[in-house]
Amino acid sequence: MTEKKIKHPAFVIWNQLKKNKIAVIGLIIVSLYVFCAIFAPYISPYDPTKQNLAESFQSPNVRHLLGCDDFGRDILSRIIWGARISLLIQLSSVVLALIIGILLGALGGYYGGKIDEVIMRFMDILLAFPGMLLALAIVAMLGPSLRNLIIAIGVYSVPQFARITRGAVLAVRANEYIVGAKAIGESDAAIILRYVLPNALSPIIVQTTLRMATVLLTASGLGFLGLGVQPPNPEWGTMLSSARMYLRAAPHVAIFPGLAIMITVLGFNFLGDGLQDALNPRLKE
Amino acid sequence: MEPLLEVRDLATYFYTDEGTVKALDGVSFSIGQGEILGLVGETGCGKSVTATSIMGLIPSPPGKIVQGSILFNGRELLSLSEQQMRHIRGKDIAMIFQDPASSLNPVLRVGFQVAEAIWAHTGTPIRKGILRAAELFGLVNIPDPQKTVNRYPHQLSGGMKQRVMIAMALSLNPKLLIADEPTTALDVSIQAQILSLIKRLQRDYGSSVLLISHDLGVISTMAHRVAVMYSGLIVEQGRVEDLFQDPLHPYTKGLLAAIPRVDEDKDELAVIEGTLPNPTDPPSGCRFHPRCSLATDACKIERPPLKAVKPAHEVACHVYAR
Amino acid sequence: MSTLVSTEGLCKYFPIGRGIVRSKPIGWVRAVDGVSFSIDAGKTLGLVGESGSGKSTTGLLLLGLLEPSAGSIIFDGRPIDEFLKDNPKQFRRRVQVVFQNPFASLNPRMTVRDIVGRGMKLHGLAESEKELTEKVAALLVEVGLREEHLNRYPHEFSGGQRQRIAIARALALNPEFIVLDEPTSALDVSVQAQILNLLKKLQRLRGLTYLFISHNLAVVRHISNNVAVMYLGKIMESSPKGELFSQPLHPYTQALLSSIPKISFPPEDIETKVIEGDIPSPVSPPSGCPFNPRCRKAADICREIMPDFREVKAGHWVACHLV
Numbered sequence: 019m020t021e022k023k024i025k026h027p028a029f030v031i032w033n034q035l036k037k038n039k040i041a042v043i044g045l046i047i048v049s050l051y052v053f054c055a056i057f058a059p060y061i062s063p064y065d066p067t068k069q070n071l072a073e074s075f076q077s078p079n080v081r082h083l084l085g086c087d088d089f090g091r092d093i094l095s096r097i098i099w100g101a102r103i104s105l106l107i108q109l110s111s112v113v114l115a116l117i118i119g120i121l122l123g124a125l126g127g128y129y130g131g132k133i134d135e136v137i138m139r140f141m142d143i144l145l146a147f148p149g150m151l152l153a154l155a156i157v158a159m160l161g162p163s164l165r166n167l168i169i170a171i172g173v174y175s176v177p178q179f180a181r182i183t184r185g186a187v188l189a190v191r192a193n194e195y196i197v198g199a200k201a202i203g204e205s206d207a208a209i210i211l212r213y214v215l216p217n218a219l220s221p222i223i224v225q226t227t228l229r230m231a232t233v234l235l236t237a238s239g240l241g242f243l244g245l246g247v248q249p250p251n252p253e254w255g256t257m258l259s260s261a262r263m264y265l266r267a268a269p270h271v272a273i274f275p276g277l278a279i280m281i282t283v284l285g286f287n288f289l290g291d292g293l294q295d296a297l298n299p300r301l302k303e
Numbered sequence: 304m305e306p307l308l309e310v311r312d313l314a315t316y317f318y319t320d321e322g323t324v325k326a327l328d329g330v331s332f333s334i335g336q337g338e339i340l341g342l343v344g345e346t347g348c349g350k351s352v353t354a355t356s357i358m359g360l361i362p363s364p365p366g367k368i369v370q371g372s373i374l375f376n377g378r379e380l381l382s383l384s385e386q387q388m389r390h391i392r393g394k395d396i397a398m399i400f401q402d403p404a405s406s407l408n409p410v411l412r413v414g415f416q417v418a419e420a421i422w423a424h425t426g427t428p429i430r431k432g433i434l435r436a437a438e439l440f441g442l443v444n445i446p447d448p449q450k451t452v453n454r455y456p457h458q459l460s461g462g463m464k465q466r467v468m469i470a471m472a473l474s475l476n477p478k479l480l481i482a483d484e485p486t487t488a489l490d491v492s493i494q495a496q497i498l499s500l501i502k503r504l505q506r507d508y509g510s511s512v513l514l515i516s517h518d519l520g521v522i523s524t525m526a527h528r529v530a531v532m533y534s535g536l537i538v539e540q541g542r543v544e545d546l547f548q549d550p551l552h553p554y555t556k557g558l559l560a561a562i563p564r565v566d567e568d569k570d571e572l573a574v575i576e577g578t579l580p581n582p583t584d585p586p587s588g589c590r591f592h593p594r595c596s597l598a599t600d601a602c603k604i605e606r607p608p609l610k611a612v613k614p615a616h617e618v619a620c621h622v623y624a625r
Numbered sequence: 626m627s628t629l630v631s632t633e634g635l636c637k638y639f640p641i642g643r644g645i646v647r648s649k650p651i652g653w654v655r656a657v658d659g660v661s662f663s664i665d666a667g668k669t670l671g672l673v674g675e676s677g678s679g680k681s682t683t684g685l686l687l688l689g690l691l692e693p694s695a696g697s698i699i700f701d702g703r704p705i706d707e708f709l710k711d712n713p714k715q716f717r718r719r720v721q722v723v724f725q726n727p728f729a730s731l732n733p734r735m736t737v738r739d740i741v742g743r744g745m746k747l748h749g750l751a752e753s754e755k756e757l758t759e760k761v762a763a764l765l766v767e768v769g770l771r772e773e774h775l776n777r778y779p780h781e782f783s784g785g786q787r788q789r790i791a792i793a794r795a796l797a798l799n800p801e802f803i804v805l806d807e808p809t810s811a812l813d814v815s816v817q818a819q820i821l822n823l824l825k826k827l828q829r830l831r832g833l834t835y836l837f838i839s840h841n842l843a844v845v846r847h848i849s850n851n852v853a854v855m856y857l858g859k860i861m862e863s864s865p866k867g868e869l870f871s872q873p874l875h876p877y878t879q880a881l882l883s884s885i886p887k888i889s890f891p892p893e894d895i896e897t898k899v900i901e902g903d904i905p906s907p908v909s910p911p912s913g914c915p916f917n918p919r920c921r922k923a924a925d926i927c928r929e930i931m932p933d934f935r936e937v938k939a940g941h942w943v944a945c946h947l948v
Contacts, residue, residue, distance in 0.1 A: 201690065460903045493900075493904070498886065
């Protein structure tokens, strides 16, 4: 019997992804970003908070590749360290949102009925607020700090994850292997954890990647408004905010953090879209 | 009389990541005027690909008709442009599919869809086309045709939808109707309605029909001649009464022995050993040889040609080759 | 011959149009509407029906996965609602299921070993992982697969092989009764023959009792001992297999058998075998006998009163005024 040679699913997805040039660009950007975040202490040329007023507003030159800001701090170093802070915020808030969102979405999707109604209406309430405003309101309530920023962004991301999880759970629930699991006596919890969620992963993975982009934008936005990470921490949004006043005199102080935000957000978006395409044909199997 | 459709040595390949799928690998048959030819086989035998090849609807990439000729009324279809094929599709050759629900546009009324098909080929204004649709609905026994033309597909049952498809297919009086598993998705009690409709219309219009099915009962009731397909090739071809009463090819015999019958008891269903071949890596020589109890060394090396062993009864098997 | 499973007046109604909080449903879908039958140990009851007949819902009810709206189901002398309350694990061990769609009935993320062995683990039927593997391997061989298939995933198998895996899973708990819902409908003819032969062999060797649900009368003829024909939630006729096919009494059975295209020479004239009309929706069934709008012999009484399900010959039950 000639059997088909089967490649591991991860391998097939990787192949699909490789063909999508834009997704590859996204992957490179994200990898670079993560690399900077992890190895910041080793690759940053200067201490990001070290001030040197004599060198304020230096344009990009050999010693300071991206120039210096209003306090004479090296912009390149601040950008590299900014990646670290941004990644920390992204990971913490997204993990928070994932845990709560998946729990709520899975419960709602699996049980349906009143539980589903209640959970979804609550999600609708959260979604009724324009995203940024909700995060803003929460931070304003709790006070600006890194921890509160993470909580705010986490909470405002919950409804998306809940919705996506619920949709995926509904689709999986229609399959006969769920009924089969009930027929051998599996408990509901076991069915959700072992049978439903592992098969609902694809859309959740895509949503996570895309969400990282949104979270970064929101964090930067809040930072820009002064409600996020406080100076002298080199968060990109905060950097943008301080550079506002000097836009005409020393535009490079604003341009580089702005570019950093833009490129990283684009990177996550490209990667997320590419993952969505690569994972989808697998779903058809 | 010259046959209406003559297919010679048709080969259609699909180039995929997992390899080249030789969906059709040298298929030859003909359909006469006013004749019903049944095409029978299991999954992957190539019967649906035959239909889409004739219609020129093979998605390319990844598919490609790599060789052969399809003569329709003496005209070589494979040398026609897409523009020219579009004139033929729907008008001279019409097709109905297994799942009527996915062939009808859910947001348009069914009368409009039929009228649109008529307009596309003849320029007849839609308003007149809808009147004609109502006429056709009456012909295919759709109750209350005047009202039904204004209905949407989801308001009709499976059997009704299939009748709409048949009406659409016949609206331009095609010379050849290709029916791909027309009753497989329908309930048992509705099947006879649709089959009898196809038979009556075929008689009244004098069209030829290429009837594709995996159900041997359907083929035996409806078709004049039948071709049995396996792994992209025709292994046996002949008149229905000859082939079913005196099957020659080991695969045909195996199939007939493996089917349970509703009109007789069988103690044990004879099993064809093994599994269907891998379409990207079919067996050498005769593709059926790994599963054939009569296989000899010649069968592993050389592919047997389709040859007439009795009048109008052809087999592709070394056992019968002299 | 002892009765293993039986139902009496089994009904399942699904509400339509229930609002959000506590509004009344505007109607009911009578999916199963008064079904009574019994299956002896070691035998197969073939349950035949078309769309809307309620055959699949009946299967789910017998598996205890749906609660009946009315009527009773008795398994080995005990009503199953009691059984499920007092001893759910035992019930699950003794009653199993095989589904139609080989592509949706196995969890794509679990290996064959886990799929087949999961039940055994849950019910403590294996002392160690090693023993579990051995037992699963033995089951795979019993259904015609090989030991090397243990660590593979469902998508690596063909439809027929997946059904074998599904059968192995059903056998893992050593059940007495298996509900099979269209187990071969999605398979090719040659594969179907293999699976049907396998099911017959397993029944013989293990003394299994089957409820075989299908729309394919030829398959049902081959595998059943007794047959029940359903239409719109009710049983129209039920009898031992031989009698049903040679002397069908209900007009629906007769019409159905006559209209199926057969391999026969000279070929039958299909145009004379047509059953007119469409299958009504279970949301608004016809009054009286559900088959009356399409029945050639329908009389006035058929349109008004639902006929009783009566035993007209030994073991042969029909619901028809004209019999």
